Amino acid sequence: QVQLQESGPGLVTPSQTLSLTCTVSGGSVSSGLFYWTWVRQPAGKGLEWVGRVYTSGSPNYNPSLKSRVTISLDTSKNQFSLKLRSVTAADTAMYYCAGATYYGDSTLWGQGTLVSVSS
Amino acid sequence: SYVLTQPPSVSVAPGKTAKITCGGNNIGSKSVHWYQHKPGQAPKLVILNDSDRPSGIPDRFSGSNSGNTATLTINRVEAGDEADYYCQVWHSSPDHVIFGGGTKLTVL
Numbered sequence: 469q470v471q472l473q474e475s476g477p478g479l480v481t482p483s484q485t486l487s488l489t490c491t492v493s494g495g496s497v498s499s500g501l502f503y504w505t506w507v508r509q510p511a512g513k514g515l516e517w518v519g520r521v522y523t524s525g526s527p528n529y530n531p532s533l534k535s536r537v538t539i540s541l542d543t544s545k546n547q548f549s550l551k552l553r554s555v556t557a558a559d560t561a562m563y564y565c566a567g568a569t570y571y572g573d574s575t576l577w578g579q580g581t582l583v584s585v586s587s
Numbered sequence: 588s589y590v591l592t593q594p595p596s597v598s599v600a601p602g603k604t605a606k607i608t609c610g611g612n613n614i615g616s617k618s619v620h621w622y623q624h625k626p627g628q629a630p631k632l633v634i635l636n637d638s639d640r641p642s643g644i645p646d647r648f649s650g651s652n653s654g655n656t657a658t659l660t661i662n663r664v665e666a667g668d669e670a671d672y673y674c675q676v677w678h679s680s681p682d683h684v685i686f687g688g689g690t691k692l693t694v695l
Binding site for chain 2: 519572574579580
């Protein structure tokens with residue numbers, strides 16, 4: 469059974485880069501079974517799709533975040549990662565990693581990790 | 588850009604039927620997925636591709652999609668169904684996923 473676990477700093481300084489990793493266990497990020505995805509939820513707000521990466525092709529990003537986001541695979545560590553540059557308080561959120569189909573539906577989720585942006 | 592519109596809240600008595608709508612321009616031409624999200628938990632997929640239920644989701648949950656509105660229907664509502672519900676679609680050009688704003692379901 470494939471499981472996902474997010475990790476990374478819980479506090480990031482404004483204007484710096486938020487970096488999170490999702491470790492995949494019970495399966496391979498190279499399997500081609502999932503589009504590896506990041507979703508976030510600011511406190512008191514709704515879900516927001518950040519982007520996704522697959523074993524081939526270019527990643528897809530939320531157009532509103534595209535200029536600041538990079539999502540990539542690390543097959544040697546069986547992980548995928550999120551980097552969000554030039555963060556502000558508006559990037560404070562619970563960040564979830566997920567495994568989804570091409571059309572975005574996902575039954576596979578990590579438990580989420582809270583990231584606060586503050587000085 | 589493509590926008591999905593959900594009512595902020597829906598209230599229903601236990602045992603009754605809840606309907607949560609998701610409006611979008613010609614959404615009937617897209618595949619709509621629905622998630623249940625409870626505090627402290629990861630989102631849970633309850634309906635995929637308009638009306639299919641993932642394994643383990645009770646048949647009290649159903650979905651439909653036509654025209655400009657998709658609907659999640661929960662029959663015989665239970666206290667445990669109280670949660671936020673989100674619709675989701677895949678949109679192209681550029682390729683990305685869109686979530687609706689979410690609906691808080693309150694069981695009275």
